[in-house]
Amino acid sequence: MKVLVVEDDKIAQLGIKKILSSGDLSVELVLAENGKEGVDYFDKAEAAGTDFVLLDLNMPVMNGFEFLETIRNNEKLKDLPVVVHTTSDNIEDLNKCRALGISGGPNRDIQGNVIGSIGIHLDITKLKELEKFREELIMDLTESNDELRNYAHVVSHDLKTPLRSISAAMSWLKEDNQDSLDEMSQSYLAIVDEALLKMDKIISDTLRYSEIKRMSNSESAVDLNHLVTHLINDLKQSYPDTSININGTLPKLIMNDTKALQVFQNILDNACKYRDPNRASQVTISCGVIFGFYEIQIKDNGIGIPEGSAHRIFEIFQKLNNNKDSNGVGMSIAKKIIETYGGKIWFESEVGKGTTFKFNLPRSLTAKA
Known part of the structure; x- marks a missing residue:
């Protein structure tokens, strides 16, 4: 179940989270600190499947009443269940909420005393x-x-x-x-x-x-600088005219060393193999940090990848030309290994200028110094 909580008070947020997480039902909470954030949330793809809204009334920027009016005027959201939670004992506030079609909230008598509740009950059997x-x-x-x-x-x-x-x-x-x-x-x-x-x-x-996704007990601290340097020396035997350099420092990660080698070997081999015969072949490897991931780039100045063929790069047994030394498996293997470790791979390319393959891996794989 997915619930949007529109509440500006941090303590109230924690209390709601504790209550909704205490039962057997799996609940995904999304927090918005005011009505505007709540309205903006429904413009995002992640809002799909939201089951109901838990709404406070008194908030900055856009209060609960304004939020209710906005979604009730939205054709897609007008029937979305909304439960109000508030410390307000103002009868006019509660009547206004009822008029705007809230699905639940405290029920008070004419003096403002809580005498029960009004609300919806969801049958979660299905x-x-x-x-x-x-x-x-x-x-x-x-x-x-x-x-x-x-x-x-x-x-x-x-x-x-x-x-x-x-x-x-x-x-x-x-x-x-x-x-x-x-x-x-x-x-x-x-x-x-x-x-x-x-x-x-x-x-x-x-x-x-x-066999890529088979569980391996041989994972250890792999120094990618050391691994890639040795790989470069090996590749120079097959591609003596290609300059391959590491720009900066690569991380040390907890991985299976064979799988790590396969990733770099398949990408670098392609970068060297599909060189442009009209200029000196150059390949550069670099690494940066973006949020919780290492982003590794392998850039070449080769022939580039035609836009119409881009979707075939990571498909198994797919080749972009008739190179007899390729089976069209290498990039599929690299992609599968990277995804096994929680990363993803993509590329940017321009015909006649070269290709940059990029892949990221979680920083949680970092080996302890």
């Missing part, structure tokens, strides 16, 4: 049933995901066995007939070899992708 159904659905989905991951592991293993047999048979065929095969036959065998290697890589990548 809500509790929905919560139970949601929990069961989450449990079923978890079991299904585990089964799919196990299935992918078994299938990958079973597919690799015949591949090894084919590869071995091809090797023997070439050795036994090396002198008798003409050039055309040798080219056919080379095509088969290349296809076998590609299939083996696809199976391996599928297995890696399926």
Whole structure:
């Protein structure tokens, strides 16, 4: 249940929160300190699903009466239940609230004494049933995901066995007939070899992708400066003409070191691979802090990503060109790992100028010094 509390008094806010949180019902409270904040809240997407409003009357900027008048004149909000809580013993105030269609509040006699209450009662039976159904659905989905991951592991293993047999048979065929095969036959065998290697890589990548969310007990303090520096040295062997630099300092995080390496390796490999042949290739890695997250940027001056292809970047087995060295899995793996740790990844790109991949990770992952 979602409740908007429009109340300027901090003590009253705490009291309301304590009362509404004391039962079995799961309640999400949204606080507004005056009527204007309450009205503005309904302009936001997060206001969807608000069940009712708990309203104070005496507040600065916009009081409770003005708030009531505003929402009762709004076609979408006019039927929203509103419960008034107030210390006012003014009969005119209460009558005015009733005229504006409040759903609950104190009921007083002609002298202003509280003799009871008026209000609505919500039957939450259906809500509790929905919560139970949601929990069961989450449990079923978890079991299904585990089964799919196990299935992918078994299938990958079973597919690799015949591949090894084919590869071995091809090797023997070439050795036994090396002198008798003409050039055309040798080219056919080379095509088969290349296809076998590609299939083996696809199976391996599928297995890696399926295992990303498996629980790992090998998480430790990973110094990203150290990890990325070693990775840069390795990449220079494959891309000697690309300059890769760390600008500033990268954090030390509690992660699985293999998964951390996969994230940087897949993004950096793409940055180096899709260079612009008309200029010196440069890649820069930097990190900043935005609110509760580290935001890491990997910027290149490569060929860029066409706007019409942007939606395919993080889809598994999707490639933007016919590069034979790519299976279209790397960025999917990077995205899944980052999301597993509570972050997200996105990019900005301009064709002919380059691409900047950005991803964030919670600062709660920071390793203790």
